[in-house]
Amino acid sequence: MTHGPEEREEGHAGSHGQHWDLGGRWDLAPSVSEAWRFRRLHSERDQSVGAFARTAWISARVPGSVHLDLIEAGVLKDPNFALNSFEAEWVSARQWVYRRALEVDAPEGGRLTLCFDGVDFEADVYLDGQLLGGVAGTHTPARFDVSFLDRRAPHLLAVVLHEPPPEHGQLGRTSETRTLKPRYGYWWDFATRLVHVGLWRDVRLEWDEGAAITDVNPRVTLTDDFTHATVDVEVDVHGDPDVVVTAELRHPNGTTERVAGRDLRFEIPEPALWWPHDLGDQPLYEVTAFVSGARPVTKRFGVRRVRLVHNEASRERGARPYTLEVNGVSVYARGYNIVPTDLIPGRRGVPAKERALAELVRFSHANLLRFNGVGYAASNAWLDACDELGVMVWQEMPLSSSGTDNVPPPLKMFEAQVRRDVPPLVRHVRSHPCVVLFGAGNELTDEHRRPADESNETIALICTLISNTDGTRPFLPTSPSGPSYEMHPEARPEDLHDIHGGWHYRGVHDSYEMHARNRALVHSEFGCQAPSRSATLRKYLTHPWPMTDANPEVVHHGEWWLMAHRVEEVFGEVGDLDTYVHVGQAAQGDVLRHALTWNRSRQEECSAALVWQLGEPWPNAHNTSVVDYDLKPKLAYYRCKEANAPVAIHLGMTAPVGEESVTLRPRLLGAEGELTFEVFDLSGAKRQEGTVDGDLTVHLLDTPVLLRLRHEDRLAEQWLARDRPHPFAALVTAPGTTLEVTRQGDRLTVRNTGGTVAPYVMIEATGDGPERFSDNGFHLLPGEARAVESSPAASVRLRAFNASWVTSPWEAE
Structure with a gap:
């Protein structure tokens, strides 16, 4: 847990010994190479006036992050904004000296131990200028016997962080990885380059007998x-x-x-x-x-037993067992992939943000989170929240794919790091009942891009170390675990075991048809991008429009996920930021619901479906997250919630377009019962209705039609259109309508007061912090109203594709 100086105890005494928390305020200074040694920063408290400028120390916080200390000291601009991160890349080209005075009111005799719970990533520890030893590894503790300390004198404790290891970013070579430092900060598709360094975990002094x-x-x-x-x-x-x-x-x-x-x-x-x-x-x-x-x-x-077991399909295909079984009950796993919550782990408020994300996970009916090997192990805040909320965790070791090769490092170059850092990472998580599965890393393959397995000696060692340290949970060598790496048109069903992909929005055919054809036993990573909320974009980008590669800030905040060309293929020309964000988020939501319900409809063969990804560590212009950096759920979050609900409706379509009609095979998931349907045109006139009995054929018009499927109080809605250029442009250019919102307690009533259908009603809280609604992104017929629960009760604004923003008349509470 990270605390500010005012929140920390300096010491604790009791019948069971004493300990002193050494967190709080330290001093911090940079060093080019070993300039710190020349200046004796590790051994002398003061520097005399002379030809060499005296060191300018800044105030630091431990546990914490060098970047955050520099931001708070005014040395760095916050890298979240615009192009500022370019100006922060020098930080990882320095060594950093942390130091503080140390006075110990400990009893004479006994044993004094200086304890570090981990650093990011490697450091040397000095006491009064004498080297005590090194500490390395984000979760690897170190203990130094300092019983020799004079209990009556002041001392100088200095920790010198080395430059972080020169690891590869996303487009590099996994085979050349030499440490288990999480690589996401070296540049990844969801984050800029900001290589974290810091004394980021607890430091304390212990006395015992x-x-x-x-x-x-x-x-x-x-x-x-x-x-x-x-x-x-x-x-x-x-x-x-x-x-x-x-x-x-x-x-x-x-x-x-x-x-x-x-x-x-x-x-x-x-x-x-x-x-x-x-x-x-x-x-x-x-x-x-x-x-x-x-x-x-x-x-x-917690008391529970977890295993991976076969379903009939995995047994028939000769695959690994992939179905999670908890206390003898098979579980269909549905959820998200998790990346680090912030590029600066020590940023204030991160534990609270992680708790809020965990609550969003449960609220969306998800039950499994895959902590991807590109990032850190799940934090205490994540683990405690998942224990309490009943959300399962799949924890991978911090080893990940790269663009040039994904081959695990050769053991002879990597063994010492693995033996040092894997057991403490496992010890960090193993008491938590939420942790149900371990993996060696993300997207590891052989030189032919076939998923790697335990025949690889590095993966075999990781497996052995995990087993020796824990031994109570199942293990997967990597994800995807093959034999096919990802979904592609030529893949045979028998090769689709645990697969990844796709990730990009590719219009009304390619984005949908692959999921209808999918026969994977586990779909452990797939996604679709969308822009962040327009308020988030305006907060972090000085020029958020246009959302194309003509805009350097948009490119910098997510260059892999541009989608304006695809949006315009489907929705026609979009001329303003708010409309662009709205249609982009609508597209992402429709694709993810489609993928999730197709996977879930195959529960006899598919054991898990995990969206890439829940949140993001940096404010992206476009990204595959369903919750943006400021904890604002995109419309896709609500479509995930709909698809993962205990009872959901599967549309059973191949794509949302056709020539003269679209034929679907809808079904109810999670229950038995009758489905009814209605089809409306843009004016709100009903064109078809009836009871679903097998295939359902929806007749198309020159403008899109709205299909509604209903079971009791459950509703699934989908716009369908003729297969032509810009098939859904008419939703954006439809005659305007108006919306109004009223509130009674936490319940909002949203009404379409105009004369045409309001497509994709989007509701947003106007303030900062987390928000959630019982539903969002729905469609209203003329005169129709929808009740929506809001948490927390707040001032809101709302719009539809063809309705301008309207803001609630009440203030946030």
């Missing part, structure tokens, strides 16, 4: 009938190996029990089982381990 607990692992074993659990508490002790360890178990109902000795075991009859949110509750247990004279360590955990 000769033994200390460094880790606790509650290893849970369940009987086959799930009526009895055994919890073996594995405790890592630093120091006296014969010290007596006591463990206390706190049950979800608050009762506690204790055991002591070498074998720390608890038997739990009729345990409270942890479930994904769509299957049950999320009770959490807590175990605390104690040794005399040292601080206790607590871990929270």
